Amino acid sequence: MGQLVLAKESAVAFFSRGIITALSHESGTIPDDREELQSSGRTEVTVEEELFTGEECRGESEDIALSVVGDTAGALSLCDPHSSSGRDLDPDASKPKQGEALCILSAMVQVAVTPLVSLADEPVKICISGLKPNQLVTIRASLKDDKGFPFHSKAFYRGDAAGEVDLERTEATGGDFQGLLPMGLLWALQSMKPFHRLIKRDIVGSPLQITLDVYDSLQFEPAPASQPVASKVFEKWFVAPGVQRIQIREGRLRGALYLPPGEGPFPGVIDMFGGVGGLVEFRSGLLASRGFASLALAYFGYDDLPRVLNEVDLEYFEEAADFLIKHPKVLGPGVGVIAVSKGAEIALAMATFLKQVKATVWINGLNAMNGTPLRYRDLHMPCIPYSGGEILLTDSGAMDTRYVFGDPRAPEYKDFAFPVEKATGNILFVIGGKDQSCNSKMYADEAMERLKQHGKQNVRILFYPDAGHLIEPPSSPFCCMSTSPGVPLPMMWGGELVAHAKAQEHSWQEIQRFFCLHLGQAITGVCNFPNLTPL
Structure with a gap:
């Protein structure tokens, strides 16, 4: 030789x-x-x-x-x-x-991700093998959103004596997080574009494609100059095989209906987001994948709907409830609602005034109309005005608006709060204790006190002390601040990475249990939570 x-x-x-x-x-x-x-x-x-x-x-x-x-x-x-x-x-x-x-590709180091294709709310098992004993490595996760903007995260690990790193038993020693966090690389994904939030819009046509790169040294820079010693690409989908998407243009209604595979009937849920506007579908896709017929409902900033929300017409949302109940694959006699932020405000109004609503999941919202009045038939509810003088500007340049909204307990606003004691269905309040968008705990406490005064027990609170405003399905990247349509400065959403991510995991399971319990389980599908007891 x-x-x-x-x-x-x-x-x-x-x-x-x-x-x-x-x-x-x-x-x-x-x-x-x-x-x-x-x-x-x-x-x-x-x-x-x-x-x-x-x-x-x-x-x-x-x-x-x-x-x-x-x-x-x-x-x-x-x-x-x-x-x-x-x-x-x-x-x-x-x-x-x-x-x-x-x-x-170098056989020296191998990356195993199991499964390679999964739903976005499912955990994956990540293992690295072929390292030298006790070797320090950097693992980076990256993806691009629908507009091509990159997101990155990194963590440092030390392999064991066999040259392996198993994220289920190996703690991260540094990087974007520390500790035993198997899904930490997904939680910590952050945009390279400042104040940019990851919202997957095309959930049927493409998954999130996540690349894991392993480097044989500590890499601190956002874009390493050296090449990885091993890589693996895996996919996270927001719709399971067989889930059907139906575009909705029914009368005034605009949205998308997601139906699970099978004949049903399935529990029906209306899904809404907040000030981001438009049509956001990723949560509905996951709900349908879990056995719910989910209507992702737009109410402004989409198609021919108003570009700006100047008034909430509750009859529009009643039409959505009636549409869903009448669908042949929906299990009646009522529907559920899940919503966050401004959408949660509307969801609580639906729970209060619409008999069709049997189960409501309110995520970090208000218990009164703020900034936009509400109209329902002959009822007109004024809004508590914003008080812009109490906006706090953080060091990052984002706005902390938790004290901007009026307090419905104040004498001048006492008639502005929703009479939630009229609700005939059940309500689940999901609260982030470090929500910096609105003081959601105060509003939930006020609603709870009102229900208690009327002897109502159809309510439950999930309180997460260190979670922020945007509590979404599991493995959704933590977003503590981002721009928002119509807002001049970035919004501060708040929360701490690990606590927020764990709140997303726990609340997602509890939300599904809540809907299954109060709307009924699907005859077919994957909404199966054994030994359900009232929440």
């Missing part, structure tokens, strides 16, 4: 039971006393006092061919010596070109 000659600052690659390993080596040529030795069909190469053994790569020629990637990445791959991409490392071999692509 020819003498092994290495480009300066490259790496030595060797074999051990089919696994390629790399070790940084500063010199250009292995000295004579460290040349390759052949004995009994095995190869031994000694580098800097470390001995590595492996079986020869055999072919018509016994030369070992390696190609180098990058400048100092230390990632090498085994190539066919007779292919155009292979390079014999003999004294006459030319220096590898900078950035030459791997002919085979």
Whole structure:
């Protein structure tokens, strides 16, 4: 065999039971006393006092061919010596070109993600193998949203004695988070564009494609210059196979109906978001994947609906409830509502005044109309005006508006709060204690006190002390601030990464249990929560 000659600052690659390993080596040529030795069909190469053994790569020629990637990445791959991409490392071999692509992804380190394709609210198992014992690595997650904006996260891990990192049992030692957080890389995804929120719009046509990259050193910069030693791409979908999407243009109604696979009938849920406007469908897709017929309902800023919400016409939302109840695949006699922020405000009005609403999930909203009056038949409810003088500007440049909205307990506003004691259905309040968009706990407490005064017990609170405003399905990236349509400065949503993410996991399960309990379980589908007891 020819003498092994290495480009300066490259790496030595060797074999051990089919696994390629790399070790940084500063010199250009292995000295004579460290040349390759052949004995009994095995190869031994000694580098800097470390001995590595492996079986020869055999072919018509016994030369070992390696190609180098990058400048100092230390990632090498085994190539066919007779292919155009292979390079014999003999004294006459030319220096590898900078950035030459791997002919085979380095088998040194492997990334396993199980399952590779899953629903967005399902956890995945992430394992790294083939590392050196106790090796420090950086794992980066990245994706691009529908507009092509990149999101990134990173964490540092130390492999065990077997050279493995299992995110279910290996703690992150630093990066964007610390501790034993198997889904932390998804929770921590942040946009490279300031104040940009991840909202998946096209949920039927494409998944979130998430790339995991493993680096054999600590990488602190947002865009590492070196190449990863291993990568894996996996997909998170917001609709399960067989879920049907139906565009809704029924009278005044605008939205999208998601139906689970099967004949049903299924519990029906109206799904709304807040000041972001438009039509947001990702939660409805997941609800349908879990056995609910979910109507993602737009109410401004979409199609021919008003661009700006100047008044809430509750009859529009009553039409949505009637439409859903009458659908042949919806299990009556009532429907549920789930909403956040401004949508939660409207949802509580629906629970109060509409007999069709049997179960309401209110996420970080208000118990009165703020900024927009409400009209329902002969009823006109004025709104509590904003008090812009109490807007707080954070160091990040985002607005903390939790004290902007009026207090319905104030004497001048005492008649503005919804008479929630009239609600015939059940209500679940989901509250983030560090909501910096609105003082949601105060509004939920006020509604609870009003119900208590009237002897009502059809309510439950889920309170998460360190969660923020945007409590969404599990694994949704934590967003503590972002721009919002019609608002001159970014909004501060609040919350702490880990506590918020755990609140999303817990509340999502409780929300499904709540709907199954009070709307009935689907005859077919995947809404199956055994041993349900009243919440």
